Amino acid sequence: MEQNSLKKKVYEEALxxxxSAAERTRLAIEEAEQAAQEEVNTLDIYESYRSQYLQKSEMFAIQYNKILEQLDVLRKINPEDEFKNVEFGSIVMTDRQNMFVAVGLGKIKVDGDTWFVISPQVPIFExxxxxxxxxxxIFNNTKHKILQVA
Structure with a gap:
């Protein structure tokens, strides 16, 4: 497969x-806020439940903001750009794994292959x-050979 096409697929899957994570988190915030609001009209003995729902809502809001920040960073990448060297925005295929240097997203699947979407702050990128x-x-006392960069 042409590298640009592959890179675009990896980028689109990461996006x-x-x-999807942003949408799930947004819905979780709404559910927690709705549940907390429902507890407002009940007896004071349920105040601790309301407080728990509000804490959940705050926790989800923090996660949501982090995801939005990651989306902003990811959207700065042009999947049409080609790279000869490993840098932010490149895809890297080694003899051990495939990586997309973008944000700390973790593992995704593209056309049945596993890709690790990594942040430029992680040690393997360095x-x-x-x-x-x-x-x-060398990473973790293991030699890796770079097969392709795009």
Whole structure:
């Protein structure tokens, strides 16, 4: 498969995954707020339940804001850009795993292959930063060979 097409698929899957997480979190906030509001009209003995729902709502709001920040960062990437060296926005295929340097999202599947969407702040990125196809790097006492960068 052409690298640009593959990169676009990986980018779109990462975007879809984050957008889905944002929607799920937004709905969780609404549910927690609604549940807390329902407890307002009940006896004072239920105040602790209301407080729990409000705490959940606050927790989900923090998660939601973090996801929105990740979406902002991801949207700064142009999936049409091609890279020769490993840097923010590149996809990296090694003899051990496939990675997309973007945000700390974790594992996604694209066309049956596993991809790790990683932040440029993680140690493995530091180990391979600036390298190109054919280069090797050591991470966790294991040698990795870069097969392709796009």
């Amino acid at each position: 879809k995954t984050l957008e 180990a391979m930063k600036g390298k190109k196809a054919g280069d090797e790097f």
